Amino acid sequence: MLADFAKGMLITFRHIFKPRVTVEYPEVKRPQSPIFRGRHILQRYENGLERCVGCALCAAACPPEAIYLEARENDPAAPVSAGERYSEVYQIHLLRCIWCGFCEEACPEDAIVMGPEFELANYSRRAFVLNKNDMLDTADKGFGTPPDLIVNFPL
Amino acid sequence: MKLIDWLLSDPTLVYLTIPLVKVAIIFVVLVGSVPVLVLFERKLIGFIQQRPGPNRVGPWGILQTLVDGIKLLLKEDFIPPGAVKPIFILAPLLALVPAMLSVTIIPWGPPIQVTIDGIAHTISLGLADGISVGILFYFAATSIGVYGIVLAGWSSNNKYSLLGGIRSTAQLISYELALSLGLVGVLLLVGSFEINALVDSQAGGFWNWNVVKQPMGFLMFLVAGFGETNRLPFDLPEGESELGAGFHTEYSSMRFAMFFMAEYMNIFTFSAVISTLFLGGFHGPIDPALLGIEVNQWIAAAFGVFWLGGKIIALFFLFVWIRATFPRLRYDQMMNLSWKVFFPLGVVNIMLTAGIVAFAPDQPAVQTGALFVAGIAQIVGLDAIANAAKRRALGHVS
Numbered sequence: 001m002l003a004d005f006a007k008g009m010l011i012t013f014r015h016i017f018k019p020r021v022t023v024e025y026p027e028v029k030r031p032q033s034p035i036f037r038g039r040h041i042l043q044r045y046e047n048g049l050e051r052c053v054g055c056a057l058c059a060a061a062c063p064p065e066a067i068y069l070e071a072r073e074n075d076p077a078a079p080v081s082a083g084e085r086y087s088e089v090y091q092i093h094l095l096r097c098i099w100c101g102f103c104e105e106a107c108p109e110d111a112i113v114m115g116p117e118f119e120l121a122n123y124s125r126r127a128f129v130l131n132k133n134d135m136l137d138t139a140d141k142g143f144g145t146p147p148d149l150i151v152n153f154p155l
Numbered sequence: 156m157k158l159i160d161w162l163l164s165d166p167t168l169v170y171l172t173i174p175l176v177k178v179a180i181i182f183v184v185l186v187g188s189v190p191v192l193v194l195f196e197r198k199l200i201g202f203i204q205q206r207p208g209p210n211r212v213g214p215w216g217i218l219q220t221l222v223d224g225i226k227l228l229l230k231e232d233f234i235p236p237g238a239v240k241p242i243f244i245l246a247p248l249l250a251l252v253p254a255m256l257s258v259t260i261i262p263w264g265p266p267i268q269v270t271i272d273g274i275a276h277t278i279s280l281g282l283a284d285g286i287s288v289g290i291l292f293y294f295a296a297t298s299i300g301v302y303g304i305v306l307a308g309w310s311s312n313n314k315y316s317l318l319g320g321i322r323s324t325a326q327l328i329s330y331e332l333a334l335s336l337g338l339v340g341v342l343l344l345v346g347s348f349e350i351n352a353l354v355d356s357q358a359g360g361f362w363n364w365n366v367v368k369q370p371m372g373f374l375m376f377l378v379a380g381f382g383e384t385n386r387l388p389f390d391l392p393e394g395e396s397e398l399g400a401g402f403h404t405e406y407s408s409m410r411f412a413m414f415f416m417a418e419y420m421n422i423f424t425f426s427a428v429i430s431t432l433f434l435g436g437f438h439g440p441i442d443p444a445l446l447g448i449e450v451n452q453w454i455a456a457a458f459g460v461f462w463l464g465g466k467i468i469a470l471f472f473l474f475v476w477i478r479a480t481f482p483r484l485r486y487d488q489m490m491n492l493s494w495k496v497f498f499p500l501g502v503v504n505i506m507l508t509a510g511i512v513a514f515a516p517d518q519p520a521v522q523t524g525a526l527f528v529a530g531i532a533q534i535v536g537l538d539a540i541a542n543a544a545k546r547r548a549l550g551h552v553s
C-alpha cells in the first residue's frame with residue numbers, strides 16, 4: 001500500500017520535468033483544423049461580385065433562426081451579385097448562432113462559409129449582430145477562393 | 156533612527172524593545188510568506204500538470220498573488236441575509252489569529268548574547284519558545300482555530316457551509332488525536348514539553364533527530380497534519396465537489412482572504428512544528444563542531460534560520476506534491492483512517508517506545524537503534540495490514 005503511494009507520487013514528480021503542453025495563448029495559437037467552424041464569411045467572385053443570391057436557404061436551414069436577410073433584384077447595369085438577386089440586408093446574430101454550419105451546407109452558391117476567426121469577444125450585445133459588411137470578404141483576404149473543405153474535404 | 160536611539164537609551168526600555176522587534180519580524184515574515192507560498196504552490200501544481208502556472212503578472216508571475224490580494228480587497232464585502240452577523244464577522248478572525256499565534260513557539264536558531272549599555276541580554280530567536288507548556292500551546296492555538304471554521308459554517312445560514320463546519324469539527328477532533336499520539340513518543344524520549352528542550356535533544360547530527368527514533372510517530376504526525384491543516388487529501392470541510400466551497404461558501408472579499416491566509420499560515424506553522432519536533436528544528440544535518448569548525452553566534456543563528464527555512468520549504472513542497480497526487484478521501488475513509496488505523500497504531504507505538512525507554516534508559520545508542528527498528532517494523536506491519544485490506548477489498552474484482 002505504501003509502495004502504491006510512492007509509485008503515485010513518483011509519477012507526479014516525473015511530470016514536473018516534462019514539457020508543458022499548454023501554449024501561451026494570445027502569442028501562440030494552436031493550428032486549426034481545415035474544417036474549423038469559426039465566424040461566418042460571405043464570399044465573392046474574383047471580379048468582386050458577391051456570391052450570395054439572396055435565396056434564403058441558409059436562413060431556412062438555420063436551426064436557431066439566427067440569419068435574417070432581405071433580397072432585392074439586381075440592377076443589370078450595376079449588379080451586386082452574380083445572380084438575378086442579391087441580399088440587401090444580411091445579418092447573423094452570433095449570440096443565437098450555434099455554430100452548426102448548416103448555413104454553409106445549405107448555400108447553393110458557396111456564398112456563406114465558416115471562417116477561421118474565433119476571437120469574438122465584445123463589449124455590447126448589439127455588437128454580436130453581424131451585418132453584411134462585417135462578414136463580406138475583401139480583396140486583401142483573397143476573395144473568390146471556394147472554401148477548402150468543399151474542394152478537399154478531409155475524411 | 157531617533158526612535159531606535161530612544162528605545163535603546165533606557166535599560167528597562169530595552170527589555171520591551173527586543174520582543175517588539177521580534178514580533179515585528181515574525182509578523183512580517185509570516186504574512187509575507189503567504190503570497191510566496193501561494194505562488195509556489197500554483198507554480199508547482201502547474202508544472203506537475205504540465206502547465207506553466209501563473210506567468211502573466213510580473214516576471215515569472217511573481218506579482219500574481221499580490222494582484223489577487225488587491226482584487227480581493229476591492230471586492231464587495233457581502234454578508235448574506237439571515238447570517239448571524241457578529242459571529243459571521245468574528246469567525247475569520249478566529250481562524251486567522253490562532254494561526255498567527257501558533258508560530259510564536261518556533262525557535263529559529265540558537266540564542267544570541269548581546270551587551271547593550273553594559274547589560275548582557277540573551278536573545279532567543281523565537282517569541283514564545285521558552286514557555287513551559289511549549290508544544291501544547293500549538294495544540295491549543297490550532298484547536299481554537301477550529302472554532303473559526305465551525306462558527307463560519309454555522310453563522311452563514313447556508314446548508315453547505317454548515318455541513319463543512321460540522322465535518323471540520325469531527326475531522327479535527329479525530330486528527331488531533333492522531334497528532335497527539337504521534338507526539339507522545341517524542342515526549343517520552345525528551346521528557347519535556349518545552350520547545351527548546353525538544354530541539355536541543357536533537358542537536359549533533361541527523362542520527363539524533365526524532366524522525367530516526369520515531370519513524371511511526373513521524374508518519375502519523377505528518378498525515379494527521381494534513382488533516383489538521385485541511386489540506387488535500389483531507390480537505391473535506393471545503394470539498395468543492397459536494398459542498399460548494401464548504402465553510403467559506405458565503406464569504407467574500409477580505410473575510411475570505413483571511414481564511415485563505417489562515418490556511419497557508421497553518422501550513423507554514425505546521426511545517427515549522429514538524430521540523431522542530433522530528434527533523435532537528437534549526438539544527439543542520441551535521442553539527443559543525445563535529446567537523447571541527449568553530450562558528451560564532453551570528454553565523455550559527457544564520458544557519459539556524461537557513462536550515463529551518465529549508466526544512467519548511469521542503470515540507471511545503473511535500474504538501475503541494477501530495478495535493479497534486481492524491482484524490483480527496485471519502486468521509487468514512489478519513490474517519491476510519493484516524494480511529495481504526497492511527498489510534499491503535501499510536502497506542503502500540505507509545506507502548507513500544509515506553510518499553511524501550513524503560514529497559515535501556517542510559518544507553519542512547521542502544522535506545523536509538525531499538526527505537527528505529529521498532530518504528531520501521533511498525534511501518535512494515537502497517538503496510539502489510541493495508542495490503543491485506545486492499546486485497547480483500549479488490550477480491551471480487553481480480
Ligand code: SF4
Pocket residue numbers: 058061062063064065066067092096097098099100101102103104
Ligand atoms: S452556423 Fe448554424 S446556427 Fe449559425 S448561422 Fe449557420 S445555420 Fe445558423
Ligand code: SF4
Pocket residue numbers: 051052053054055056057058059069087106107108109110111112
Ligand atoms: S448565403 Fe447562400 S443560402 Fe444564404 S441567401 Fe445567400 S446564396 Fe442563399
